[in-house]
Structures are given as C-alpha cells and as structure tokens.
Amino acid sequence: MQELDPKVQYVRHEILVDGLETSFLEAGSGPPVVLLHGGEFGGEAEVCWEATIPALSQHFRVIAPDLLGFGRTAKVVDFVDGRMRRLRHLARFIELVGATAAPCIGNSMGGMLLLFDAASPTPLLSPRRIVSIAGGGALVDSEHTKALFAYDGSLEGMRKVVGALFHGEKWARDDEYVERRRSSSLTPGAWEAVAAARFRRPEHLQEARAPSGIEYGRISTRALILAGEKDKIKPYGWWNELIDQMENAAVTLIPHAGHCPQLEQPDTVNEALIAFLKAD
Numbered sequence: 001m002q003e004l005d006p007k008v009q010y011v012r013h014e015i016l017v018d019g020l021e022t023s024f025l026e027a028g029s030g031p032p033v034v035l036l037h038g039g040e041f042g043g044e045a046e047v048c049w050e051a052t053i054p055a056l057s058q059h060f061r062v063i064a065p066d067l068l069g070f071g072r073t074a075k076v077v078d079f080v081d082g083r084m085r086r087l088r089h090l091a092r093f094i095e096l097v098g099a100t101a102a103p104c105i106g107n108s109m110g111g112m113l114l115l116f117d118a119a120s121p122t123p124l125l126s127p128r129r130i131v132s133i134a135g136g137g138a139l140v141d142s143e144h145t146k147a148l149f150a151y152d153g154s155l156e157g158m159r160k161v162v163g164a165l166f167h168g169e170k171w172a173r174d175d176e177y178v179e180r181r182r183s184s185s186l187t188p189g190a191w192e193a194v195a196a197a198r199f200r201r202p203e204h205l206q207e208a209r210a211p212s213g214i215e216y217g218r219i220s221t222r223a224l225i226l227a228g229e230k231d232k233i234k235p236y237g238w239w240n241e242l243i244d245q246m247e248n249a250a251v252t253l254i255p256h257a258g259h260c261p262q263l264e265q266p267d268t269v270n271e272a273l274i275a276f277l278k279a280d
C-alpha cells in the first residue's frame with residue numbers, strides 16, 4: 001500500500017518483515033538514510049520526524065519505519081528482551097528496503113538502540129554513521145521522567161508526557177497536538193507493547209534479560225550526539241559519558257530545545273544533520 005501525505009510529500013509503505021506487518025515512510029532519492037523514532041507512549045515515525053523528512057529528502061532517500069510495537073507496525077509484547085527483538089526486526093527491515101549500512105539517525109530510544117547495537121560484540125545494524133538525538137546516557141529522576149512511565153492513556157496523562165519531551169510550553173498547551181499523540185498511543189496493542197519495555201522482573205530472575213548497559217568505549221563508528229540544552233529528562237552534561245569514551249564522536253548542543261530538538265529547533269538540527277551526513 002502507498003499513501004502520499006499532501007503536506008510533507010512522503011509515501012507510506014506497508015511490507016512484511018518475517019511475517020510481521022511493518023509500516024514506514026519514504027521520501028526523496030539518493031543515498032539512503034534511516035530515521036528511528038523515540039520510545040515514548042504515542043511515539044511513531046510521522047510524529048517524530050515530520051520536521052526532518054522534508055529537509056533530508058532534498059539530499060537523501062529517507063526511510064523512517066514505525067518500530068516494532070509502535071505506530072502502524074505489528075504489536076508484539078515481549079517482557080523478556082524487547083530491545084533485541086526490535087533490533088532483529090529492524091536489521092531485517094533495513095536489509096529488505098535496500099539500506100544495509102546506511103547512516104542511521106535515532107531520537108531517544110531510537111538513538112539508544114543504535115548505540116547499544118554499535119557497542120555489541122556482534123552488531124546487527126553496522127551503519128556507516130550514527131546520529132543519536134537525546135539517546136543514551138543517564139535519565140534524571142524528576143516529575144517529567146515519572147510522567148513518561150506513569151502514562152495512563154488519558155488526555156492529561158499525555159499532556160504530561162508532551163510537557164516532559166519539550167522545552168517550550170506551547171506543545172503541551174496544544175490540545176490537538178496532545179490528542180494526536182494520545183490517539184497513536186491507544187492504537188490496539190500499542191500501550192501493551194510499549195508498557196512491556198517498562199516491566200521489571202523480580203531481581204533474582206533478571207538474568208533472563210540481556211544486559212541493559214552500553215559500553216560506549218566499544219563504539220568506533222563515526223557518531224554525532226545532538227542534545228537539547230533544556231532537556232527535562234536528562235541531567236545537563238549527560239553527553240559527556242558518551243563522547244569521553246567513544247573514539248570518533250562529537251556533540252552539538254541545540255539551544256532552546258528539550259528531548260526532541262528535531263521538532264523544537266528543526267532548522268538548526270537539519271543543518272547539523274545534513275552537514276554531518278555529507279562530510280568526508
């Protein structure tokens with residue numbers, strides 16, 4: 001199926017990846033670039049990358065999947081190792097769409113997945129370049145972080161999620177925007193699939209879950225870390241843990257932006273992305 005969005009001029013495709021229906025957005029032509037959205041309730045490719053796809057598609061073939069459990073992609077509940085299940089599905093998807101080794105850009109969970117895989121002894125993705133936007137590093141214990149985990153499906157619950165993601169207050173005040181994200185979070189199976197990632201097994205059973213830490217010192221891929229200076233769910237300077245250990249990484253701070261700088265400051269972020277992707 002193909003569906004052309006009249007505003008941002010991307011095409012939506014639906015394909016089967018090892019029997020699982022997988023939805024993705026595609027725009028532009030040229031060298032492929034893969035965009036991976038965040039893992040918050042209501043997260044999906046369109047809402048995460050709607051300010052990024054038009055700019056990047058002027059230079060690249062942009063591919064933005066709804067990750068397993070999100071958006072219009074199949075909902076799979078995995079209480080044991082959802083991260084690796086998503087990575088295996090993603091690796092197979094990238095192979096099927098002809099984007100093997102293409103640069104990858106991830107926001108929040110998407111960036112964390114890229115870093116986790118790159119640090120693995122047996123990476124599944126192996127992109128030529130990585131951009132992590134607010135992905136990796138520590139979280140701060142705050143009311144905003146709690147809002148991401150305590151979401152109850154209500155409009156006000158989603159308003160708190162949106163408030164946590166953005167520095168500017170206009171996003172959480174926009175009822176239409178909040179409802180748009182809420183509607184995505186209530187797609188059949190979506191809440192359960194995302195909630196499974198937040199499930200914690202009893203401590204004596206946790207050996208069944210793959211280690212969650214990332215050994216950043218193992219990452220040699222050329223990488224760019226983008227950080228919103230006003231991120232409410234990460235401690236200021238969280239990026240130092242990454243760039244101090246990664247041998248080929250740089251950081252760019254985005255002023256007046258929170259956890260989703262690609263939405264709050266799209267011009268600044270798009271300029272940085274294009275420059276990084278085109279650099280020798």
